[in-house]
Amino acid sequence: MALVEMAPVTLRKAELHASVGDPVLDTMNFLNEITHRYPQAVSFAPGRPYDGFFDVEEIFRHIRRYLDHLVEGGATPGEIRDALFQYGPTAGQIRELVADSLRKDENIDVRPEAVVVTVGCQEAMFLALRALFAGPQDALLVSSPCYVGITGAARLLGIEPTAVAEGQGGFRCADLEVALAAEKARGRRPRAFYVVPDHSNPSGSTMPLDERHALLDLAARADFLILEDSPYRLVSPGRQLPTLKSLDTDRRVVHLGSYSKTLFPGARVGFAVADQLVVDEDGRQGLLADELTKIKSMVTVNTSPLSQAAVAGMLLAADGRTSELNTETSAYYGEAMRAILKRLDECFPEPGRSALGVRWNEPAGGFFLTVDVPFPADNAALVRSAEEHGVIWTPMSYFYPQGGGEHSLRLSVSYLTQADIAEGTARLARFIASEAARTR
Structure with a gap:
């Protein structure tokens, strides 16, 4: 008896749960893809603990x-x-x-x-x-x-x-x-x-x-x-x-x-x-x-x-x-945050900073800070940043459930060394200046 070849099943995405089409899932996958595509870039994207503390x-x-x-x-x-x-x-x-x-x-x-x-x-x-x-x-x-x-x-x-x-x-x-x-x-x-x-x-x-x-x-x-x-x-x-x-x-x-x-x-x-x-x-x-x-x-x-x-x-x-276990790590992350704030000040001195339309907050702790920029900080800008300037960040628009954050980006300092932060911030400054000139 001849075997009948059956076509493999094909599922319609429209018939799956609506959550699989949520833009948040796509954006985070996109960010991971960018990170893997440009391994030499300095990445301010991952909110991961610093590896140096693990044994x-x-x-x-x-x-x-x-x-x-x-x-x-x-x-x-x-x-x-x-x-x-x-x-x-x-x-x-x-x-x-x-x-x-x-x-x-x-x-x-x-x-x-x-x-x-x-x-x-x-x-x-x-x-x-x-x-x-x-x-x-x-x-x-x-x-x-x-x-x-x-x-x-x-x-x-x-x-x-x-x-x-x-x-x-x-x-x-x-x-x-x-x-x-x-x-x-x-x-x-x-x-x-x-x-x-x-x-x-x-x-x-x-x-x-x-x-x-x-x-x-x-x-x-x-x-x-x-x-x-x-x-x-x-x-x-x-x-x-x-x-x-x-x-x-x-x-x-x-x-x-x-x-x-x-x-x-x-x-x-x-x-x-x-x-x-x-x-x-x-x-x-x-x-x-x-x-x-x-x-x-x-x-x-x-x-x-x-x-x-x-x-x-x-x-x-x-x-x-656990607070005592984290005395060294807290100090490390605090120094990382102070380092990036200092480097941002050096890269964007006043009054040029205000004229350019760049500002950032100054968190006292944690892993993250946000930078407002004078251009859309979207996926296309992120690709240009990684490809042309060797620096990766996260669009803040990912984090607004009902829209917002289109002109802001998130920087994470937790996973980086002081040298990475210094170099990455310099690259970021060049990207921001280039993008601002591009969109004038």
């Missing part, structure tokens, strides 16, 4: 330290084996250590049961959104410009975020109050507001203390939750302002955290602190963390026990104080 052999010592900790706690050989080789509890097997670290580092005092250990902070975002947003009437508001991870996760779940624009000085609670009123006027229920209050990605801005108190007060009055994502605090120099969660007396804040910046990104260990009470139809009470755990059981099942063991060993080595 491969340390990972084995971290895991051994955690295993010794289990022995000291009375674990049997079988239990220790399972702690590395088996799936482990969905909510995480190092919740006690995470809660202890949060208490010592951030003055966030919650029971271990309120912590869910996740696959990076990205999963924590996804779980929180899935649990909290029940239908199209629920509104997610985000401080804009905004980290693309939250907008991407929201759109995967069919949630269209509402942007609350930052001013020149960063987030202002009055602007959020206006946005909340607008959402309610549309018949929607503001459910949560997402914000990076410290050295934010992408703008580098930090929320003042009075605005933090005002935000918590507004959350109580307007009845919404705050999704706090603050990964850059403990890798920034100087004393940090208190987290929103540490100031939270009404359990309004779901704190989303990660060890990617403070310990190492390859572990992919994050967490959610969700101590909000949840009451079912029969009056039984639990925690929001329990609901996140149920969802996680159908998403990733659990977070890698090996990764948790490595992170746990690092926490044990510092007695839970």
Whole structure:
């Protein structure tokens, strides 16, 4: 019998979920492509920790330290084996250590049961959104410009975020109050507001203390939750302002955290602190963390026990104080930020800077700063920058959920040496001057 040759299946993109056509996914892929296409360019694009602080052999010592900790706690050989080789509890097997670290580092005092250990902070975002947003009437508001991870996760779940624009000085609670009123006027229920209050990605801005108190007060009055994502605090120099969660007396804040910046990104260990009470139809009470755990059981099942063991060993080595582990890294990133601000001043002295229409902010910490330029900082300009001047940056328009940032670019200093920063800024200055002349 003759075999009939069948044509391979072809899928129509229009029949896939709308999120696969989201421009954010295409733009980040484009940025990765540019980085690989021009490997000799100095790249201010990746928000990655500096490689110089990583030691491969340390990972084995971290895991051994955690295993010794289990022995000291009375674990049997079988239990220790399972702690590395088996799936482990969905909510995480190092919740006690995470809660202890949060208490010592951030003055966030919650029971271990309120912590869910996740696959990076990205999963924590996804779980929180899935649990909290029940239908199209629920509104997610985000401080804009905004980290693309939250907008991407929201759109995967069919949630269209509402942007609350930052001013020149960063987030202002009055602007959020206006946005909340607008959402309610549309018949929607503001459910949560997402914000990076410290050295934010992408703008580098930090929320003042009075605005933090005002935000918590507004959350109580307007009845919404705050999704706090603050990964850059403990890798920034100087004393940090208190987290929103540490100031939270009404359990309004779901704190989303990660060890990617403070310990190492390859572990992919994050967490959610969700101590909000949840009451079912029969009056039984639990925690929001329990609901996140149920969802996680159908998403990733659990977070890698090996990764948790490595992170746990690092926490044990510092007695839970990751801030002390990051004394050297905080100083390094602080010096990197000061270096690029100094170099920008040298490359764009006044009064020529103002005449050209170039300005930048001056973050006190974190990985990022933004530069305003007198031309469209789009993908075409990025290609010319990489190809003709050997420098890569990120268009700020990527980070505006509802449009904006067309004349701004984001620079990240975390992954570069001082020499890279000096050379890269000189190249950037030549590109900006060339592009400004081109568009006159």
